[in-house]
Amino acid sequence: MADSNNSVSNDEILLSVRHLKKSYGDHEVLRDISFDVPRGKVFVLLGPSGSGKSTLIRCLNGLETIQGGTISFKGEPIDGREKTWRRLRTEIGMVFQSYDLFPNLTVAQNILLGPTKVQKRPKDEVERQMDGLLADVQLSEYRDAYPRELSGGQKQRIAIVRALTMNPELMLFDEVTASLDPEMVREVLELMLGLAEHHMTMIVVTHEMEFARRVADTVLFLENGVILERQSGHDFFTHPETDRAKAFLESMAPISDGE
Amino acid sequence: MVLSAIDSASTVLAADAGWTILFTGDNLTRLLGGLWTSVSIAGLALVFGIPLGVVLGALRILRNPVLRAVLRLYLEFFRIIPTLVILFLFYYILPREMGVQVDGETIAVVAFGLWVAAEISDVVRGALISVPEHQIDAGKALGMNGLQLLWYVRLPQSINLMVPATINLAARVIMTTSLLLLISVIDVITVGQQIMEANRMAHPDSAFWVYGFVFLLYFIVCWPLAMIARALEKRAKERNNG
Numbered sequence: 001m002a003d004s005n006n007s008v009s010n011d012e013i014l015l016s017v018r019h020l021k022k023s024y025g026d027h028e029v030l031r032d033i034s035f036d037v038p039r040g041k042v043f044v045l046l047g048p049s050g051s052g053k054s055t056l057i058r059c060l061n062g063l064e065t066i067q068g069g070t071i072s073f074k075g076e077p078i079d080g081r082e083k084t085w086r087r088l089r090t091e092i093g094m095v096f097q098s099y100d101l102f103p104n105l106t107v108a109q110n111i112l113l114g115p116t117k118v119q120k121r122p123k124d125e126v127e128r129q130m131d132g133l134l135a136d137v138q139l140s141e142y143r144d145a146y147p148r149e150l151s152g153g154q155k156q157r158i159a160i161v162r163a164l165t166m167n168p169e170l171m172l173f174d175e176v177t178a179s180l181d182p183e184m185v186r187e188v189l190e191l192m193l194g195l196a197e198h199h200m201t202m203i204v205v206t207h208e209m210e211f212a213r214r215v216a217d218t219v220l221f222l223e224n225g226v227i228l229e230r231q232s233g234h235d236f237f238t239h240p241e242t243d244r245a246k247a248f249l250e251s252m253a254p255i256s257d258g259e
Numbered sequence: 260m261v262l263s264a265i266d267s268a269s270t271v272l273a274a275d276a277g278w279t280i281l282f283t284g285d286n287l288t289r290l291l292g293g294l295w296t297s298v299s300i301a302g303l304a305l306v307f308g309i310p311l312g313v314v315l316g317a318l319r320i321l322r323n324p325v326l327r328a329v330l331r332l333y334l335e336f337f338r339i340i341p342t343l344v345i346l347f348l349f350y351y352i353l354p355r356e357m358g359v360q361v362d363g364e365t366i367a368v369v370a371f372g373l374w375v376a377a378e379i380s381d382v383v384r385g386a387l388i389s390v391p392e393h394q395i396d397a398g399k400a401l402g403m404n405g406l407q408l409l410w411y412v413r414l415p416q417s418i419n420l421m422v423p424a425t426i427n428l429a430a431r432v433i434m435t436t437s438l439l440l441l442i443s444v445i446d447v448i449t450v451g452q453q454i455m456e457a458n459r460m461a462h463p464d465s466a467f468w469v470y471g472f473v474f475l476l477y478f479i480v481c482w483p484l485a486m487i488a489r490a491l492e493k494r495a496k497e498r499n500n501g
Contacts, residue, residue: 063396090402100397104415113411114401159397166401 014039014074014170014201015060021068022055022225029055030225033069037170040199044212044233047222048248053205056222057174060203061085061092074169090119093163097175099155101147101162107134108143111162119166126165133161137191153184157191164195171195173204209252213237221245277464281472286454290469293450294476297436300364300444304371305429311372312379317409319384330380337377343438346370350442363444371432382424386417419495426488430481437477447473 015037022030030052037043045053058064060071062078062085070077073088101110108130115126134140137157147155156176163171173192177185189211196202196215206212212219216233221242229236229245240246281287319330337345349370354361390413398412440449451469458465 061400063399086399086402086404089400094400096393096396096400098391098393100393100400102394102397102412102416114403117407117411118402163400 012039013037013072015203016072016075017060017069018072019069020056020059020066020071022052022059022064022066028225030059030066033225033227035220035227035230037201037203039169039201041217042196042200042202042204042215042233043218043220044216045203045205045220045222046212046236046248047228048251051222052225053222054174057094057172057203057205060172061089061094063094090114090166091168092170092172093166093168094172094174095156095159095163095176097178099147099152099159099179101155101159103147106144106146107139107150107158110147110158111165114162114166130161130165133164137161151184152180153187156180156184156188160188160191160195169201171200171202173202173206175205175207177206177208207252209237209249221248223248277462277468280454280458280462280465281468283458289450289454290447290472290476293445293447294480296364296444297439297446298433298480300367300371300439300446301429301433301436303368304375304432307368307372308375309379309425311376313383315376315380316383316387319380320387320413321405334377334381337374342370342374342435343441345374346438346442363439363442366442367436367439367444371435375428375432378428379425382421382428383417386420386424387413389420390416419491423488423492423495426484426491430484430488433480433484434477447476 013036017036018034020030020033021028033056035043045056047053055064059066062080062082065080072078073092078084078088101107102113105113108127111130111134112123112126115121115129116123131140131143134143137160139154139157139161142150142154142158147158150158160176176192177188180188185208189208192202192204193211193215202215204212204215213233216236219229219231219233219236220227221229221231221236221240221244223244229240229242231239231241236245237249240249281290315330315333318326321327340348346367349366350363353359354366387409394412394416395408398408403411436446437448439446440452443449451473455465455469462468
């Protein structure tokens with residue numbers, strides 16, 4: 001992976017969430033969520049569907065407004081104004097479940113758009129960085145292809161490259177493999193594992209348990225909008241504390257041919 | 260009976276066929292000139308109305324409730340009130356109330372232009388909001404502001420929906436210029452009526468030929484537009500499914 005200059009450091013807290021509340025009308029989706037993500041660490045959000053994990057990750061770059069609590073990025077509490085979020089979104093990359101490449105633009109145009117038009121960086125510098133990243137993910141030959149010419153897995157890898165080209169300090173992944181054909185899941189997860197090895201700070205919502213076990217420094221287990229359990233990645237999968245987490249892990253376990 | 264009818268019909272044709280009045284004197288040039296007036300008024304109305312409509316349409320996707328209500332009212336005004344009434348309003352009432360003397364052509368361009376803007380604003384709004392929300396999220400996640408989202412995400416992904424509707428509207432505007440004779444603009448129908456009146460005695464059947472010719476002229480202008488719009492619509496549909 002091309003140099004993602006994230007030094008593993010002295011427990012600097014990159015993102016901090018305190019008493020976050022999110023509701024749609026009377027329906028509370030997230031209740032009193034607090035956690036700290038140190039720089040260079042990978043947090044995995046797990047939980048049954050409807051537990052609020054996708055909503056939570058969308059709150060972390062301002063795509064959802066919150067009704068209470070604070071989110072701080074690099075020590076700065078975010079005031080919640082759209083303008084503030086817009087500035088921070090260039091430092092917080094996000095990849096979504098649905099393929100969100102712009103269909104009318106080529107791979108290269110998709111990748112260059114943010115860095116050149118939003119960040120106003122010089123095009124040749126961004127192009128060099130893009131070519132390096134495309135080579136890393138072995139998609140250089142698709143530089144001038146349109147998204148419709150790519151497989152689902154290739155699209156997601158390009159979407160990740162597009163986010164990385166902004167030089168984010170934090171990456172959010174919202175179920176990025178959930179709509180992929182099974183044979184394409186691996187190439188995307190391997191790319192994410194590679195990022196984690198290079199100490200990219202990441203928050204990941206996923207249903208891929210094996211991947212979660214390998215990548216997570218910390219697992220946050222959510223249910224009904226509350227963090228029920230927080231554990232190291234290893235401990236969560238071997239010794240889940242709560243019955244709910246145990247039941248969840250059992251429900252996610254691969255089907256074994258009856259003993 | 261039948262035979263004699265055919266006989267008398269052919270006598271009329273032989274005597275002095277009605278269609279000849281189309282080519283008598285400068286009648287043809289006058290008719291084409293009238294058509295040109297109609298088409299150029301429609302053209303100018305589109306040239307002013309479309310950009311205005313695009314801006315209004317883009318404003319209509321903003322969340323500002325007051326702005327939305329005002330623009331909605333503007334659209335409904337031009338949609339509910341018959342075009343003829345709008346033309347009369349602009350031609351008879353506004354100049355009298357405001358004390359400005361403007362010729363029929365200018366009035367027509369302004370009235371049609373505002374009508375086009377209203378219709379286009381609805382076309383543009385509909386197309387812009389058809390772009391999936393997750394595409395907008397993807398743009399936001401790259402730090403884009405509202406204008407950048409509009410320019411780089413919404414517009415390029417909805418333009419293929421806007422173009423066919425716009426061409427259909429252009430054809431409608433051209434057809435509606437047939438109302439212009441009512442505000443004393445010398446359009447193709449006015450010219451046709453003048454020709455018929457001048458030849459009432461010599462050619463009692465001139466209405467058939469003159470209106471037939473006017474029909475043909477409108478057809479020649481509007482049919483290609485309809486064809487292009489249909490082809491583009493089909494392409495847009497295929498592209499969306501692909």
